Amino acid sequence: MDPTPYLDPDSLLLTSGIGMNFSEERTWDAFVERLADVPVSAIVFATGMAHRVLPPGLVTACATYDVPLLEVPSVVPPLQVDRHVESVMQAERLVVVNRGWTLADECARLANKGAEVVTLLAAVFDTVQTPLAVYDAYGTVIAQYPEIVSWAPGISKKPRAGVLNIPLPMGLNNPCHLAVRQPDNDTPLASLLGPVASIIALQLNRSVVVDASRHQEIKLLVTVCEAWEEATHTDVTKAFNTLGLDRRSETTLLVADMSGEFASTSWQLRVALHDTFHTVRVTEFDGRLVAFAQLPREDFDTVAQRLLRIHARQPLVLKAPTTSLFELRLSVVHALDLVRHIERPQLAPDLGLSAVVTATAGRGAREAAHRFLAPLVEHDSKRSSQLLDTLSTYLRHNAQPSRTCDALFIHRNTLNYRLRQIENLLRVQLDTVDGQATSLFALRLAGLETH
Helix, strand or coil: CCCHHHCCCCEEEEECCCCCCCCCHHHHHHHHHHHHHCCEEEEEEECCCCCCCCCHHHHHHHHHCCCCEEEECCCCCHHHHHHHHHHHHHHHHHHHHHHHHHHHHHHHHHHHCCCCHHHHHHHHHHHHCCCEEEECCCCCEEEEECCCCCCCCCCCCCCCCCEEEEECCCCCCCCCEEEEECCCCCCCHHHHHHHHHHHHHHHHHHHHHHHHHCHHHHHHHHHHHHCCCCCCHHHHHHHHHHCCCCCCCCEEEEEEECCHHHHHHHHHHHHHHHHHEEEEEEEEECCEEEEEEEEECCCHHHHHHHHHCCCCCCCEEEEEEECCHHHHHHHHHHHHHHCCCCCCCEECCCCCHHHHHHHHCCHHHHHHHHHHHHHHHHHHHHHCCCHHHHHHHHHHCCCCHHHHHHHHCCCHHHHHHHHHHHHHHHCCCCCCHHHHHHHHHHHHHHHHCCC
């Protein structure tokens, strides 16, 4: 006699009361109480078959639990009521479907014009009037509208109260999700946003498909930029042109560490790059994300502010726009080296020592560097000392004795003794800029031998 296990929330219960000849009001009260807990939208009671009039206990219970009660007189067949309700609901569903496809068509037009994902979310917001956000597979918000609304990070396997999650059909094992704050009205958001979710997914996939098709070309450009002796400027030019970039436009470079926890920023970086530049070539290899971008949509300061604040602890190097391939090649070498030595996003300086060393060092310079450092290597191997490591640590800490001692866990006197030994073996003065620069260049050149 209890129908609640078979009812969904907001169901309309249609009954003639057969077998419900209750005389006690407590029975009707318990019956309506369970229906109110579902809750049902209303009770439609057909009189004339089992009950000539509405049972008083039912009327009282419905008033107590604020459940609407509608009487269907005997002259109206209950089946006709059911058909009428179905026709009204179908008409409402058709209106929602039409609104959904109209919204999807509008977003498709925006996407064809190159609109970013945030613009699509703004168009959806104009229709549903409730905040929206796109989460990646790691539970990170990669786009949202309006910007002032806060969203909880992380992946929740259980539905969040007041938030509708719609998986985006992206053809991935772990797709992105469209999160929508559910308003107080009865708008069927899932049906309304189904079509437009496909447009948002296509817009997200668009960048990945374009990027994936350029993976080998981007990797080739990075390789020839690094191979300073083997690759000529002509090789760099050819690789750059193959990538479909314009030599007459300025090129911005971004290199980010994607290892470990930083893998979760991949979608954020890709979306941000495509939102801030008209032309983007981005891919990932060897645990790094490398992107070449042209034609910014905003001034560089605004672009840099967005890209550098995606993850506060991610090693990320952003290079200012370069005007020539000569400068771009240096930027690639500098950024790839710098990203290994930083712990947070950084706007790279216009010139880096590692790039200069790579550009100016031929085979002879590298051989000379190895000969220069050979006395330290030989001394360390014969006496189990740590002179080479001491020199590297000393220069890495800007020739500051206190920081060097802390890093090596040695006494100040021990450091002074080692530095005197190094000076005698290398025949340089480490308390001068010239001696420090010479030693630093030698270490960089020796390191580049296997770079």
